[in-house]
Amino acid sequence: GAVVSQHPSRVICKSGTSVKIECRSLDFQATTMFWYRQFPKQSLMLMATSNEGSKATYEQGVEKDKFLINHASLTLSTLTVTSAHPEDSSFYICSASKASGGPDTQYFGPGTRLTVL
Amino acid sequence: AQSVTQPDIHITVSEGASLELRCNYSYGATPYLFWYVQSPGQGLQLLLKYFSGDTLVQGIKGFEAEFKRSQSSFNLRKPSVHWSDAAEYFCAVGGSGNTGKLIFGQGTTLQVKP
Numbered sequence: 001g002a003v004v005s006q007h008p009s010r011v012i013c014k015s016g017t018s019v020k021i022e023c024r025s026l027d028f029q030a031t032t033m034f035w036y037r038q039f040p041k042q043s044l045m046l047m048a049t050s051n052e053g054s055k056a057t058y059e060q061g062v063e064k065d066k067f068l069i070n071h072a073s074l075t076l077s078t079l080t081v082t083s084a085h086p087e088d089s090s091f092y093i094c095s096a097s098k099a100s101g102g103p104d105t106q107y108f109g110p111g112t113r114l115t116v117l
Numbered sequence: 118a119q120s121v122t123q124p125d126i127h128i129t130v131s132e133g134a135s136l137e138l139r140c141n142y143s144y145g146a147t148p149y150l151f152w153y154v155q156s157p158g159q160g161l162q163l164l165l166k167y168f169s170g171d172t173l174v175q176g177i178k179g180f181e182a183e184f185k186r187s188q189s190s191f192n193l194r195k196p197s198v199h200w201s202d203a204a205e206y207f208c209a210v211g212g213s214g215n216t217g218k219l220i221f222g223q224g225t226t227l228q229v230k231p
Contacts, residue, residue, distance in 0.1 A: 049217070049218060091158075093161070097217050105163060106217070106219060108161040111160045
């Protein structure tokens, strides 16, 4: 149990276009989902926390107008990178938690490799 | 400030040898501690977690970790390493009363020699 999927697994796009990444919890209801960014050989950087039906909470320094997050249902959250530029190229990972805050386990998706040309 | 430190960026061990990956944390409240493993180009897989109770926790793939409050540590151990254990290992800390966010360490790359 506790499987999280991401789609697509990799995407290549032209500079200036928008890209949508989906994160789904397949066998549980995810009250909270998290979006991370990971640069090569580095740790995960939390971008934002989203709770179903409410606005996402962004970490300091993350542009909310550039990285749009929607958590429309208890099994789906989407990250849209708007007007992507080469510096947005990265590995994006989502995670899902059954709890709304407090101690719980985050289950991670397999990640999405974004390359912006 | 809340933080997690993994002092070893890179560790190499021989197959069959024992392994210990270090993790130290700084957290103002009761910590909830996790170890995750990441294979290249993949997401993170949970190895084990500590919330409360017995300070020695068992995980998947033969891993265990011991929570030592006095040393603010949560080191990961395995008695005999397999070649398939080569990966990136992340220690993370979270706690109650927050949004459920995790703070990750920098990661330790494990290389296994045949």
